[in-house]
Amino acid sequence: MIEIRAHKALDGFTLDVDVAVPLAGGLGLVGPSGSGKSTLLACIAGHTALDAGRIILGDRVLFDAVARIDTPPARRGVGIVFQDSLLFPHLRVRANLLYGARRPEPWLFERLVEALALEPLLDRRPASLSGGERQRVALGRALLARPRLLLLDEPLASLDRARAEVVLRLLADLRDELAMDMIYVSHAPAEIAQLASRVLVLDAGRVVEIRTSPTVGGRREGAFRAVRESTTSAIARPQHRSRGGGRRRAWA
């Protein structure tokens, strides 16, 4: 479960989210560009401080403005993968992969290297990699750190379709095997359907809808439709939902 009561005013934009939602089975985050998805992820990761509110992950308070709790990003147990991989340019791929692995687990390293096809890249520098290769390394790096919650901000945007399928399956498998919760941001309904049993729809900085897939653990086609409908409806009538008169608390 993650509970987010977040208020953050930025230049010309205000994030105002009040939601508590289970993370089991994966949480998708959708919404039009500029709706606040990345800002919300940054708040959860601790990269952006909230003006007011609190964020509780499971039984752990990550941020509480009233209690003056602001857990440093390094101790939140929250990993993040951005769309533009952000590899450390001065480190080779192997060193990038192992950067966050406090106790490197050979089995996991080997599995990720194989699944993400990183073997030929291990001794190369990020500057010599293609966009897709970089993104695979960034995913491997985040997974090897074994965070409690992994935030994925459109991580497959630079991968080809076949590779994206492989990565999606890997993420779904590791989510269960490593007991790693995931919040997945994407504009691709099919990806969301594969990785998320619940979808949180953001618009203009507010949660306008929470959809629970009717086919959690069941048929993927049904889940796909549910997600597509919720995303479409949110984008089609943003004003109606976001002008609701202040915060709304939505429980999945």
Added chain:
Amino acid sequence: MSFETGFGLSPFEARALALTLQTSTLAVACSLPVAVVVGWLLARRSFVGHGLLNAIVHLPLVLPPVVVGYLLLVLLGRNGPLGSILEEWWGVRLVFSTSGVVVACAVVGFPLFVRAVRHAAEATDRRLEKVAQSLGASDARVFLTITLPLMAPGVLAGATLAFARAVGEFGATITFAANIPGVTQTLPLALYTVVQSPGGEAAAARLCAFSILLAGAALALSEWLARRTRLDAPR
């Protein structure tokens, strides 16, 4: 191979060259940690006195070097507020000494060093640091393993500029440390001395050539290092 036998320099010229290399290198080495910390603070932190610190750091850049030397003399001279403490407590006398040359060179080169470090810190992608934090790295680890290596080209450029400035330092040195052969007489001071002496043209030309050579070597080294560390260029 000594400078004297290897380059056909007179003992006077060789001493000046060796002293210049020694004091300039020491000045850069002593400035390095302070410049990195101050440059990073100015780039990344907002605090009370930020503007004042920035102004103090840049003061030697805009003041005439002789004024800098005089201020050092007032501050670090035997009767100065800091100089008297240094001499009484630790028996250290900076004025008219080789250490004094190092201090003068470090002070005049410091603004250049800090500016380069500051620009490097500002240019470093902070999202990389955030990613490192989210991978569990402490602030110290992030600084040492991500920020500092990425700032390295800027730090090296700053070190090179500070070294070149130290090699050419004249006004602050002659005011604070005087012009004592073998003790405080660096290349520019030796050049000044031979120019004042009748028949010193050949020595002046040699010292001038070495000054140009040193500055050129420093710039070439800086370029080479910068090229080696420029790793994130697009494919």
